[in-house]
Amino acid sequence: MLTQIKNLASKIAPRLIEIRRHLHSHPELSGEEYQTAAFVAGVLSSSGLHVVEGVGKTGVVGELVGNGDDKRVLAIRADMDALPIQERTQLDFASRIPGVMHACGHDVHTTVGLGVAMVLADLAGNLPGKTRFLFQPAEEIAQGASWMVKDGVMEDVSAIFGLHVFPSIPGGSIGLRYGALTAAADELEIKIFGESGHGARPHEAIDAIWIASQVITTLQQAISRTHNPLRPVVLSIGQIQGGRAPNIIADQVELRGTVRSLHRETRAQLPKWIETIVANTCNSYGAKYQVDYRQGVPSVQNDYNLTQILQAAAEEAWGSDRVQILPEPSLGAEDFSVYLDYAPGTMFRLGVGLAQAPNHPLHHPQFEVDESAIITGVVTLAYAAYKYWQQGLYSEDNLYQI
Numbered sequence: 001m002l003t004q005i006k007n008l009a010s011k012i013a014p015r016l017i018e019i020r021r022h023l024h025s026h027p028e029l030s031g032e033e034y035q036t037a038a039f040v041a042g043v044l045s046s047s048g049l050h051v052v053e054g055v056g057k058t059g060v061v062g063e064l065v066g067n068g069d070d071k072r073v074l075a076i077r078a079d080m081d082a083l084p085i086q087e088r089t090q091l092d093f094a095s096r097i098p099g100v101m102h103a104c105g106h107d108v109h110t111t112v113g114l115g116v117a118m119v120l121a122d123l124a125g126n127l128p129g130k131t132r133f134l135f136q137p138a139e140e141i142a143q144g145a146s147w148m149v150k151d152g153v154m155e156d157v158s159a160i161f162g163l164h165v166f167p168s169i170p171g172g173s174i175g176l177r178y179g180a181l182t183a184a185a186d187e188l189e190i191k192i193f194g195e196s197g198h199g200a201r202p203h204e205a206i207d208a209i210w211i212a213s214q215v216i217t218t219l220q221q222a223i224s225r226t227h228n229p230l231r232p233v234v235l236s237i238g239q240i241q242g243g244r245a246p247n248i249i250a251d252q253v254e255l256r257g258t259v260r261s262l263h264r265e266t267r268a269q270l271p272k273w274i275e276t277i278v279a280n281t282c283n284s285y286g287a288k289y290q291v292d293y294r295q296g297v298p299s300v301q302n303d304y305n306l307t308q309i310l311q312a313a314a315e316e317a318w319g320s321d322r323v324q325i326l327p328e329p330s331l332g333a334e335d336f337s338v339y340l341d342y343a344p345g346t347m348f349r350l351g352v353g354l355a356q357a358p359n360h361p362l363h364h365p366q367f368e369v370d371e372s373a374i375i376t377g378v379v380t381l382a383y384a385a386y387k388y389w390q391q392g393l394y395s396e397d398n399l400y401q402i
């Protein structure tokens with residue numbers, strides 16, 4: 001079967017490069033993926049899939065019905081949105097849209113998703129159940145997966161696979177991880193209300209700027225003393241606003257930040273922990289406060305059983321020297337985790353690093369990929385899907401958390 005999948009993939013390779021370049025030169029921002037969605041829907045229908053457009057606002061779902069009575073539904077997810085970045089590569093298929101660029105490789109994800117759909121469509125006679133392809137919008141604003149889920153894309157899904165390109169892994173290699181891959185990313189807004197006064201007479205005022213600085217310092221110090229160091233939490237205040245003039249004591253300061261964590265239990269404790277520190281600090285100096293903690297996307301926790309399937313597929317296809325087990329998770333976020341509230345899944349990193357430096361990071365205006373990785377992605381995912389269907393029913397015992 002692997003040989004058959006490899007042959008099918010190399011047959012469509014030129015078409016896939018063409019698709020990727022088309023998508024790359026026509027990027028669309030999060031929630032505005034209209035042309036991309038129409039294009040994706042066209043490719044899916046011409047490959048014989050049942051297609052529904054307008055799912056999750058600008059998303060597309062393609063379904064491939066198998067040839068048996070296996071009730072499981074396997075989902076494969078790709079994201080389609082681009083970033084508000086002016087492309088500065090010299091590629092002849094560089095973005096034609098001013099100020100918009102596929103700088104996070106979602107053009108590659110979409111292409112790989114389409115490639116897997118084409119390959120599996122040819123093998124549908126060998127697949128016992130349904131394979132559902134989710135082309136989601138708005139990953140960059142961490143909304144698209146929720147929109148898709150709201151429209152029912154996870155109904156009956158028993159497992160889900162996803163991928164993200166990674167420039168620091170060489171093109172053609174793959175990075176896998178058991179357990180945590182990315183972090184939960186929450187938003188924090190703190191308002192501190194003091195009392196205004198003359199800068200020369202601080203004792204007559206309540207200095208919101210000084211109290212804000214105490215809040216920040218206490219939060220950062222307390223993290224290292226009150227949380228298990230083996231269960232990371234990162235809190236970064238990225239915005240601070242307050243004050244009117246150099247000689248007026250500020251009566252109001254607003255702090256905004258991001259909070260990252262890997263473990264469910266740790267994450268659950270954070271809102272109360274932060275509120276307590278803010279409250280204690282503000283109360284000590286007579287200030288009032290308001291804390292707004294907004295939960296964003298959860299951490300991606302890769303399922304053990306599905307990651308094993310993916311590892312076996314990748315190693316058989318490419319040899320174990322092209323498959324790395326990633327030693328550390330990232331504290332970045334990925335809304336693939338939203339699907340994992342409904343079914344176990346696994347996401348891998350597809351190496352797209354170029355043989356020659358410089359390899360610019362994701363979200364860089366000169367970000368480029370090794371296009372040969374598209375076939376690596378297609379074969380790995382298509383073969384992993386085949387292996388999934390070969391395997392017996394999913395068992396809860398295989399659930400794995402770090």
Ligand code: NI
Nearest residue numbers: 104105106164
């Ligand atoms: Ni991305």
